[in-house]
Amino acid sequence: MTPINKPLLSFNQKLLLSVVALFAAFSLCFIGYQYQREKEFKVELLNTKLQDYNARLHEEINDSSNIENALNGFIKRHKLKDLRTTVITLDGKVIFDNQKKDYNHIGNHLERPEIKMALESGTGYSVRRTSETTGVSYFYSATLYDDYIIRSALPYNVELITSLKADYHFVWFTIFITIILTIAFSRFTRKFGMSIARLREFTVRAHRDEPLGMDMEKTFPHNELGEISQHIIKIYKRLRETKEALYIEREKLITHLQSSHEGLGVFNAEKKEILVNSLFTQYSNLISDVNLQSAEEVFSIPELQKITEFINNAPAKPGNQERRLSLNIEKNGRVFIVECIIFQDLSFEVSINDVTMEEEQHRMKRQLTQNIAHELKTPVSSIQGYLETIVNNPNLPKDKFNTFIERCYAQSNRLTRLLRDISVLTRIDEASNMIDMEKVEVNSLVQNIINEVSLELEMRNISVHNLLKKDMYIRGNASLIYSIFRNLMDNSISYAGTDISITIKCFREDETFYYFSFSDTGVGVSPEHLNRLFERFYRVDKGRSRKIGGTGLGLAIVKNSILIHGGNISAKNNKGGGLEFVFTLAKN
Template identity: 25%
Template structure:
């Protein structure tokens, strides 16, 4: 803006200088012409007066009389007077001896006078050494022009006057420029300062500093412009605040959504993804934004549906399987993005991960099948032996007793199964209240081991209890913890061959208590480990059924541990044994 101020100042000063220069030139010319006109008229009158006085023949031809008559009419020598005959010979000159003067027949003013006109000429006089003005009038005798009277006067005074006027004009111009520079600088500053202020605010607005305002109180057009800029800045600030708030809300919604959201442009490039998509696709957002969806999604099925939505502009829903970074089942909604003109400009894809839902559905189906299978076996046995008894086997007392014992065992097994299912349902729904109390862990482990001692002894299993650790007290629900230990120990006894070993460890680790049940049993295949906590899932179904298990023990253990805010894990090698580890917080 400084350049504009300098340009404005120089422009105004240039205009002032030009106006002054033109006016000075005009007035100088007018003054010079006025002086010249006055001098010309003076010389013309002087010449005519002399011509009237000497036009008589006796005077014009007599040089002594001529000189006397001229001196009578013009006694002073302020004006140079020259009388010339028609041949150009000087008859009289009041400033020089006529003998010294050359013939004037070629002088322009003389030639004009001989033609009957008043001759006027300006030129440098070699005789006097400066510019002169010459005015010549004819001397008429009757009807004949017999000569001319020429009057001349130096133009030195006029030239000096005009030169002085030019000096005064230039001095005035210089003073005017100095004063004008100061005045114009102040004026230009007063004009430019509001513009600079408006420019500053406009630049700040482009840099998103919407709180900037123009501090001008003027009532003129500049003030109106400043008011308009301030209103625009205030409106922009409010709009950008609303846009920022909407963006924050949208970003918050997208960031915290468990469903994935992808926006694909009409050029089939990914323009927006939320963190859920990054998790589903296993790729950071900055690596896939800007790429083609077929390249970034790594799923032909998903890309095929996106292309279909882009091409047809229809909204639909499909179930898609993806296999990278892991196999997942997605419920995907495809919808075209319509802009404010009603034109389709892309596709919005919403992905719901239903892998767990499908897994739970499968587990539910398996659960129903397993329950049906497990219930059918004892019911079939009870029904078969009952029918056998009713058909006449009751007559044989020993056979009857054996059949009734089998019916009793199967009924007991059926009862345990139903009881475990009900207990598991209550635990899952957290309908079993926790009664927290200080529990001596070593005593509880010893009590649980005593319950299954007879089972272990029948299989000649050795059991090692925790030793060396001082008494460990834990704030927990005693019944829940005892049921956990009983189920783990029963499981270890059931799957450990005769002569095997079972080891129980209990130790503190920081603010947690770690309980371990280690056996030297048949172990668990690696592929079965993720599923052992499912209902009715058995690694060795025949052995489990022979042991009287229901397949619900580990599922109950898992939910009881979770109710106590703990964690359970398993490590196992097939044929070498299994280790169950329960970690509980020591409150």
């Protein structure tokens, strides 16, 4: 077994490192964002505190007539350490500063950032700006009122820096959560990565067509990916088994084709040989005037020109065009049927059948039917003899006269039935493709037959059980379907005996066929006769058959009519006595 190369890092290690890196990047961004927010919050809190102080100063000024005395008095009462308070007019002139006695000489403050903000939005602040007056860095907070601006400032010293620092508890919390999630995800990725590793091992072995081993399915963890992987392996194993089965079936097919009784050649779209059996080579050489060196040369035979043109003109895409062509070829005293079938990929199959024997058998059957028709002169001669006797003996006794007339009538009926049955068989044999098809309801047709023979049934004390369901439709020839059930009925009435019952039923159906049973409880038939019941003019009891007046063609008509409708028929004796015919009829 070829070893499987393992990468430096397994899939779960790569996945874990990727997720940890992603978590770390997220945590750093979160910490930076939260740190900035915390600082801004502390600054805003300090600004709010100074704004509140400014508001209280403003109230004190409004309640006093002397601004400077009022401010000094309020600052003394509410003294904040190192707090600097400044009052500035709207044009930027300083009119009070508690830390500068000569504040009248302080420069204009309109360009100070906090003053500009206050003039624009009502309040403003500035973090760590160095005063041009004192040279000390302050945190400024200014508030705009109707006639002036009050500004408070605290020195930006160590104490203020400490108070403005962000709270670092959220940093440790974020690191703790990241570690917990990393541990949890490492456990998850370990199982996930194990499934991926096993799946990778499976795909490599499958690609190399190596055996998987009996425990491959059991090595996957019990998670969703493990279950999916197990299903994939099961599907692969089924496909492998199917492939092996198809290979076996292919070998069987090739063996069957080599031993087939028809010549078969399979070619690709370029007319190159894929599979050719020996009979194909033999038959193609019988058709050809020269010996063929290869199977591809069959397309140069003049007799197969239509097949070659049919293949050359085949459309690239399947459509409504016919993709099957059949030819009859007579050559060197033989008759061949050559058939070509084109598949969707434009590969095709050419089959050659030697039907010389079948054609000869058909010819003999037709000749036999003609000879039999010729033999029908016997009842005609009988009728003629009886009539001549009557004509030549005017004084013939009345009882003999009636006897001769009855015999003439019986022979004429027999002759009529013979001619009718022979006509039906000839039509089936020679013009089966010309028979009209229509929608036939079987139950009502059988019921009509029962009504037609009701007198004969009553005379023989025969009961008929029609168990066919209503609305059972077959697309076929109504006359031939009638012949099937009528001849079976006549056969039972004539030969099964008296005091019996007849049962007609459909015991099964599928998408294509109805399966019928026509049985009676009569005398049955000896086993040696069962396989010959459907032969033309075959009689189990020749003397009794002629006495009854049967033609010997009824069951032959039944069989051929069923074959025309895509079915088959067989006969068997019932265990309880009687004969049963089992047959199928195609629905369409």
